[in-house]
Amino acid sequence: MVKAVVGEEARLTSAEDRLSRSAIPAEVGLVIGKLSSVLDRGFVFDLIATPSNDAGEPACSVLETRDDKRKPSKSKSQSSELSSLSIDCDWVAEHARQVSRMLLGGVKVVGIYVWASDSAFKNSTMILCQAIKAVSDAIRHLDPALDEALLIHICYSPRRYIHLLRL
8 A cells, every 4th residue: 555655746737827817717637657565655656637528618626606695795615515516427438548659667546636726625525536537447457456445635725745545
């Protein structure tokens, strides 16, 4: 079981800069790297954004849930707690399938990353589980022994990385 994840700083900084400059509220993409159960480490080489689907819709978006029971005097920060993510799991899985076919030399799709606010991430447990499962199922044919995958949350407020494992 992987206990620590090490990232290629130059590539991750580049991806983080691209995300922060884009001003998009949410993005999902693939984590490219290697998982080593012998070393109990995961190595992340790059983050690849999942492109828009054939209809031109983004693979990930933020849904704002409206609660009419709340008083209109509530602050904006409290209303943002009602946001959650919408992820096109089938499209992300198809992207993982295509990318995994192109990778060589033991480098693999090892999971997904999500760029979103902390509250949207916390309110989206079910869709995140569905997305990571869809990606795992899509790439399992290349590595039948696959028993874990990374889910990396890149939070933009406050700015931090959090990695979670699925067994």
